[in-house]
Amino acid sequence: MRLPIQINEQSAEPLYFQIEVQLRALIISGTLVAGTLLPSIRELASQLKCSVITIKRVYSDLETEGLLRTKQGTGTYVSLVEEQSRVDQKQSVVIEAIDQLIEAARRVQCSKDELEQLLMERIQKYEL
Template sequence: MWLPIQINEQSAEPLYFQIEVQLRALIVSGQLSEGTLLPSIRELAQMLKCSVITVRRVYQDLESEGLLRTRQGTGTYVARVEQREMDRHRLEAVIEAIEGAVAAGKLVQCSKEELADLFREALDKHYGV
C-alpha cells in the first residue's frame, strides 16, 4: 500500500515526527479508514528511505494513542476510533499549528491585528471569499 507521506530532509523537524504527523492526519481525516492494513515497518521504511527504527517508533506512538493496532503475524491496522476521539486528534493538530504560527508572528513582532488579518487572508485563500 502506498501512503501519501512526504519527507522534507531540510526540515528542522525529526523524520519520525514528520511521518507521525502525516500518518495521524491521514487517519483522523478518514483518508485511512478503520481496518486498513498499513505497510510493514520494513516496507514503509524502504518507501520513505528512512530507518526501520524510525517507522517502528511512529507505529508504536500511534498505537499508544489508540490510532493503530498491531496483530502478531498479520500486520498493523488502522484502529476503530470513536468520532469524538477523531475530532479531538484533528483539532489538536490544528491548535498546535495555529499556536506555532502565533509564536512565529510574535517572534517577528507582528501585532495581534496583523496576525488576525493574515489568518483571515489564509482562510479566504483556502476556502474562498
C-alpha cells in the first residue's frame, strides 16, 4: 500500500511531524478506515526516503493517541476511532490552525474586518 503522504524538504517542520500530521489527517478524515494494514516501518521509510527511526516515531506517537495499533508479527493497523473522538480531533486540528492564523494576523496588524474578508475569500476559493 502506498500512502498519499508528501514530504516538503524546504519546510521548517521536522520530517516526522510532516508525516505524522498527514497520516493523522488520513485517519481522522476516514480516508484510512479501521482495520487498514499500514506499510511496515521499513517499507514506509523506503517509500518516503527517510529513516526507519522517523517512521517508528510516527507510528509510536499515533499508537499512543489511539489512532494505530500494532499486532506483533502481523503489522500496524488503523484503530477504530469513535465518531465523537474523530469530531474532537478534527476540531482540534482546525482550532490550532485558526489560532495560528489569528496570531499571524496580529503580527502584521491585520484588522478583524480584513481577516474576515481574507478568510471568506479563501473559503470560497476552496469551495468549503
